[in-house]
Amino acid sequence: MxxxxxxxxxxxxxxxxxxxxxxxxxxxxxxxxxxxxxxxxxxxxxxxxxxxxxxxxxxxxxxxxxxxxxxxxxxxxxxxxxxxxxxxxxxxxxxxxxxxxxxxxxxxxxxxxxxxxYAFSDILDMRHPVKLFMGTPGSGKSTAIAKVATQAKFNKISSCIISTDNVRAGANKQLEAFAEILAVDFYFCKDKKTLRQRVDDARKTYGLVLIDTPGINPFMEQEVKRVEEYVQALECQKILTLDAGRNTMEAVEIGEIFMDLGARYLLPTRLDLTRRIGTVLSVAACCDMSFYAASVSSSIANGLAEINSQSLAKLILS
Ligand SMILES: Nc1nc2c(ncn2[C@@H]2O[C@H](COP(=O)(O)OP(=O)(O)O)[C@@H](O)[C@H]2O)c(=O)[nH]1
Ligand SMILES: [Mg+2]
Structure with missing residues (x-):
């Protein structure tokens, strides 16, 4: 050989x-x-x-x-x-x-x-108070944000949610409704200038600032530009939400595009609907991303699950 x-x-x-x-x-x-x-x-x-x-x-x-x-x-x-x-x-x-x-x-x-x-990150890591979530449409961004806000509330950390998603009809309404139920302040910013100002103000008031972005098709340049604009406007922790059930190679290609957009953290979603975690392991390794947390249910009240080396090893061998 x-x-x-x-x-x-x-x-x-x-x-x-x-x-x-x-x-x-x-x-x-x-x-x-x-x-x-x-x-x-x-x-x-x-x-x-x-x-x-x-x-x-x-x-x-x-x-x-x-x-x-x-x-x-x-x-x-x-x-x-x-x-x-x-x-x-x-x-x-x-x-x-x-x-x-x-x-x-x-x-x-x-x-x-x-x-x-692999590197593993704490969901409520306060060293990164501004957390921006990105991903393809339906990858679970808004659900994940509502879950982080819920977990912050349990830990007595104040948070606010900022939506920049003006693309999908009703996208804001859904997140706004979550925010209302959680009694968390909700803002909408339509461009990078208002987003930057809003985030600067929010950092003075809230422990965590959670930003939702429009779901994009990473293979379409125009759509990528839409999120790039927001990403470049801010110093923040950039988290990619990714459906764990996607085809491995496809997910790596998607991950690489979001990596170029600055995503350094991976939040796998729908792990409850997935038996194989190869996609998740491959994307984190190929795209040099730390694990942020995992979404294992559509229910906001269930929060996000911690990912660590022990839980990954158990999942791989079980
Ligand atoms: N089973 C399951 N469903 C999820 C999970 N995360 C999100 N969903 C569902 O997936 C759909 C899209 O989620 P959403 O947060 O709106 O995605 P977004 O378009 O990226 O904001 C919704 O119906 C969610 O309830 C998960 O971890 N498990
Ligand atoms: Mg959404």
Whole structure:
């Protein structure tokens, strides 16, 4: 078995290159940060296979046993439809962690490995009082905002909700109704200038400022610009809400566009309707996003669920 390293600007392009240059049988064994903003993906190929590539390409030998260790975790990651490059990264960390510490509890080992690979954030993190939620239409932005406002209330933290969503008819009405039930102040801002002023004022009055944005089709430039305008106007924590049941590769492509818009936190939604969490694990890894929290119910009263390395390991292995 030999290894070839491919450098690409993002995971989608790396996968396209791997498929076209090395074919379907290539096994991705790791991915890491490369030069500049590129990622460097290592791919294992069968020695007998005739593959042509530049002489400058880096080749090195790898023990086959290293690729087939931890078979059960590998099978579980496959079941969850984790992107191959991400799965390889998780397995490489599991191998490393397994060498350091010889505990035989698979869930503990996986949890420890995930804690090395992923970052996790506190829902009510007050270091980021201004939280902006973005995503595709129906991805659960407004529901998530109402849930955060509810959790803030339970914790005696004052909050307000600002909507910038003037696209979908009735979108504001629904969020305004939530705000009224929760007795949380609600504002609407129609452009970036009024949004910036409103946020500056709100920061003086409220512990948390929660901003809803119009749901956009990330593949349409015009729609992306609509949210970009608000994002650029503010210093804030940018959170992507993403339906956990989406196709993995599609979700990674969507995630990459929102990453370019500044999203650094991931809030998976509809986890109650999903059995496989590969989409969530793949997007967080490929798009360098911290887990914010998870939405596991349409009911506002249920709040958001905390995501941590233990809960992820349990979900992967169960
Ligand atoms: N089952 C389930 N439904 C959800 C969840 N989050 C949101 N929803 C539902 O999905 C629909 C769209 O949510 P909404 O918050 O309006 O999405 P937005 O367009 O991004 O603001 C609504 O019917 C919500 O009740 C969730 O975690 N689980
Ligand atoms: Mg909405």
């Amino acid at each position: 030999k290894i070839k390293q491919i450098s690409a600007p993002n995971m989608s392009e790396a996968l396209i290159r791997i498929k076209s240059e090395l074919g379907d049988d290539a096994i991705i064994i790791s991915s890491e940060k490369g030069e500049g903003s590129n990622i460097l993906v290592s791919v294992a190929i069968d020695e007998d296979e005739e593959v042509f590539f530049d002489e400058e390409d880096q080749l090195q030998n790898i023990r086959t046993s290293e690729v087939i260790e931890n078979q059960h975790i590998r099978d579980c990651l496959n079941y969850h439809d984790v992107l191959e490059a991400v799965s390889a990264k998780i397995l490489a960390t599991v191998r490393q962690e397994g060498h350091h510490q010889k505990d035989r509890d698979e869930q503990e080992l996986l949890a420890r490995s995930l804690s090395k690979l």
